[in-house]
Every structure is written in C-alpha cells, then in structure tokens.
Amino acid sequence: xxxxxxxxxxxxxxxxxxxxxxxxxxxxxxxxxxxxxxxxxxxxxxxxxxxxxxxxxxxxxxxxxxxxxxxxxxxxxxxxxxxxxxxxxxxxxxxxxxxxxxxxxxxxxxxxxxxxxxxxxxxxxxxxxxxxxxxxxxxxxxxxxxxxxxxxxxxxxxxxxxxxxxxxxxxxxxxxxxxxxxxxxxxxxxxxxxxxxxxxxxx
Numbered sequence: 414x415x416x417x418x419x420x421x422x423x424x425x426x427x428x429x430x431x432x433x434x435x436x437x438x439x440x441x442x443x444x445x446x447x448x449x450x451x452x453x454x455x456x457x458x459x460x461x462x463x464x465x466x467x468x469x470x471x472x473x474x475x476x477x478x479x480x481x482x483x484x485x486x487x488x489x490x491x492x493x494x495x496x497x498x499x500x501x502x503x504x505x506x507x508x509x510x511x512x513x514x515x516x517x518x519x520x521x522x523x524x525x526x527x528x529x530x531x532x533x534x535x536x537x538x539x540x541x542x543x544x545x546x547x548x549x550x551x552x553x554x555x556x557x558x559x560x561x562x563x564x565x566x567x568x569x570x571x572x573x574x575x576x577x578x579x580x581x582x583x584x585x586x587x588x589x590x591x592x593x594x595x596x597x598x599x600x601x602x603x604x605x606x607x608x609x610x611x612x613x614x615x616x
Contacts, residue, residue, distance in 0.1 A: 445568035
C-alpha cells in the first residue's frame with residue numbers, strides 16, 4: 414500500500430512537471446569545423462567546456478560527432494573523455510592533466526580512422542548529468558610526428574540540445590525556484606492524491 418501511494422504521488426508530480434528528474438536522452442556535440450588540421454597526439458589535446466543548466470533534464474547520453482583523419486601510422490586510439498568540472502576550452506599543447514573526476518570515456522581505434530576526413534562517432538551512454546559544469550576532452554597517446562598524429566576539423570563546439578550552455582564559467586548554476594503557479598499546481602496535485610487515498614481507505 415505504501416509503495417502504491419508513493420507511485421501515485423510521483424506520477425502526479427511528474428504530470429505536473431514538478432520536482433521529478435527525467436532523462437533528456439542524447440546530447441550531440443559537433444564543431445563548426447572552422448579550424449581544420451588541429452592535431453591530437455600525446456602532446457596535443459582539445460578541451461571543450463559546457464554546463465547543464467538548472468532547468469534542464471538529466472543528460473543520459475553524449476554523442477560527439479567529429480570529423481577526423483590520421484597520418485597512416487597512428488599507434489593508439491583517439492579518445493573522448495568526460496569530466497565533472499571545467500578544464501578551460503581550447504587546444505592544449507604539451508602534457509595536459511585534466512581537472513576533476515573522469516565520468517566516462519570512449520575510444521575510436523586507429524584502424525577505424527583513415528587518412529581522409531570522415532565523421533567519427535564517440536558515444537558515452539549510461540550517464541546522469543544533472544545541473545553543473547562539465548568538460549569533454551579529445552586526446553590520444555599516439556606519437557607526435559606527422560604520420561603518427563590525428564587531425565580533426567576543429568572550431569567552436571555546437572549542439573542543438575536545450576538546456577546546454579557552451580560558454581560556462583566557474584559559478585555553479587543557480588538552483589531553480591518553482592514559480593508560484595507551479596507551486597499551486599503541486600498543491601492541487603497532492604490534494605488530489607490525498608483525496609484518492611481517503612476514498613480507498615473508506616472502502
């Protein structure tokens with residue numbers, strides 16, 4: 414009975430859009446491709462910061478679609494990693510040590526990438542990204558000679574997903590406060606649930 418009441422209560426709140434987190438599904442990131450031939454190797458990486466805003470649903474999957482080629486002699490995969498903090502958007506030269514905790518990563522093997530530019534998919538699933546600051550980082554441990562490097566069509570990060578800020582700072586996203594109308598709807602919903610429960614007890 415108690416579990417049934419909880420399910421009724423959660424369903425009511427979900428219908429009202431109040432206080433219940435939902436999965437937003439896939440967020441796709443691409444680049445403007447304004448800066449071709451950006452190197453990725455053991456001495457070069459690329460960082461993009463982003464934020465999930467306070468009014469967004471939780472992000473359950475990230476798809477990075479980047480146009481990549483290699484120099485025919487790459488010796489390691491190219492990897493997209495997700496971190497739970499900002500790492501300052503930009504191309505990084507030298508040894509790069511990311512900040513924050515690694516949340517997920519996905520590798521595209523060197524055998525998949527050719528010496529012609531083509532779109533490569535980096536898919537990270539099973540996520541639960543709530544409001545906050547994050548970063549994705551494109552790296553590889555391959556060599557730094559031209560034939561050993563990866564190259565991608567760089568540029569500004571883009572996404573069509575709602576609730577994603579591509580220009581975040583280090584200020585935590587504000588906690589959203591329900592509007593009066595939303596609070597009133599919630600009260601009405603809880604009253605309806607209470608009425609249903611009373612009728613069931615009366616039986």
